Amino acid sequence: MTEYLNVGKIVNTHGVQGELRVLSVTDFAMERFAPGNELALFKPGEQKPTRVKILTHRQHKNFDLITLENVYNIKLAEELKNSELKIERDRVQALPKGEYYHHEILGCQIVGEDGTVVGVIKEVLSTGANDVWIAKGANGKEQLIPFIPSVVLDVNVADKIVTIEIIEGLLN
Template sequence: MEKWFNVGKIVNTQGIKGEVRVISKTDFPEKRYKAGNVLYLFMPNASKPIELTVKSHRTHKNFNLLTFEGFTNINEVEKFRDGILKVPETQLDTLEEDEFYYHEIIGCLVATVQGEEIGKVTEILSPGANDVWVVKGKGGKEQLIPYIHDVVKKVDVKEKVILIEPMEGLLS
């Protein structure tokens, strides 16, 4: 059975020429939304996904705006609202050393190099220069861990363990 990975959610249309607004959930939007790339749309009540080929991509505010080949007006894409765009596992590329997919990091246990358990990664934020991992501890308290070499010392996605060396003041 094929494994699928979320790329984004279509939340609305944009204009009248068949463009849709997507809240992105992908690690590599520049790859996933490239013209000619194939995405699969999963609708809440549909039995099988709709195969869509990206025609164009641009960003506007916090959204990725996409058009798909064969869909040229708002009436054809309105029905895609609330659909989830996904890719099959076979479309995942091999990554460079120190690069990871979000699904590999989320759920990992984070501990200091001294052995103090911090919590599990629940979410990944991409505010700018580097990703920030949201780590939820035992008491429900969240810590924000920047994914930079000065802090993150070891990532083992097979064992689902991340070791960090916190800078002064990082953990509250």
């Protein structure tokens, strides 16, 4: 079964010519929404995607505006509101060493270099300077782990284990 990753959500229409307002959730918007690219469109409540082809893409304020093949008026565009745009996992390009997609990090267990279990990564926050991983421990407490070299010693996405140095004041 094909696995898909979210790249954006159609939140509204823009104008009357079928342009769609997309709230992007990808770091690669220029590539994902490039004219000619194909994505999987999941309408609300549907499990099976429809293949769509991007015709145009531009950015406007905090949104990506796209047009799709065969969506040429507001009536057709309205039918796509709240749909998810996704890409097949096997079409995702490799990142440079030391960089990870959020889906690779989520669910990883964080352990100290001494074997202390800190918790499981439930969320990734992008702060601008560095990501912060929110891990939930067995005791239910949330731990904030900064993704910086002095704290994160090793990331093994295959085994879903992240090893950190537990510096003073890091854990609550």
